[in-house]
Amino acid sequence: MATNITWHPNLTYQERSELINQKGATIWLTGLSASGKSTIAxxxxxxxxxxxxxxxxLDGDNIRFGLNKDLGFSEKDRVENIRRIAEVSKLFADSCSIAVTSFISPYRExxxxxxxxxxxxxxxxxxVFVDVPLEVAEKRDPKGLYKKAREGVIKDFTGISAPYEAPIKPEIHIRTDLLSVEESALQIYNYLKEHNVL
Structure with missing residues (x-):
């Protein structure tokens, strides 16, 4: 851990928000693989x-191929993956942008x-809990990951051989087996409007 660093103050969040006339926030989509997180994001x-x-x-495509390409899928690496994503999304939110994160992020803690x-x-x-029954996610399986997990080819696969801890009180709960992609995105958008984020 670096000890020879000093925080350099600059614009406050409020000043930045007033200058660009926008508020920042992080929209954190969590759910099983193939639940529809990335498509909704x-x-x-x-x-x-x-x-x-x-x-x-922010999703696996632009994080795992860059910032977090040194991480695997062990529990320790998953924790570090989410820690880094949290820090990056916080920077986006502080810049008064809307960070839309799409990660399984299986651990509630x-x-x-x-x-x-x-x-x-x-x-x-x-x-945002992007919720879908496991059997529906397995049926979708666009990348064939569930099949590989069931065959033992992929170890520590969330929902099969590794746990997923569903949110207890998410701000938004979306059932993607009941709503379309457009309806799901609109539900989040409307929440942002109703709660004075936009």
């Missing part, structure tokens, strides 16, 4: 951008730490 990002709201999506990190800086953290 893409749709929400596009919806926000069309409304001239600065937003950026890790998501709670991400929430606490934001709340300690007076930043909005909105947990």
């Amino acid at each position: 893409c749709a929400l990002e596009q919806l926000l951008l069309k409304e001239k709201v600065t937003a950026y999506r 890790d998501r709670d730490k991400a929430r606490e990190l934001h709340l300690n800086s007076n930043l909005k953290f909105i947990e």
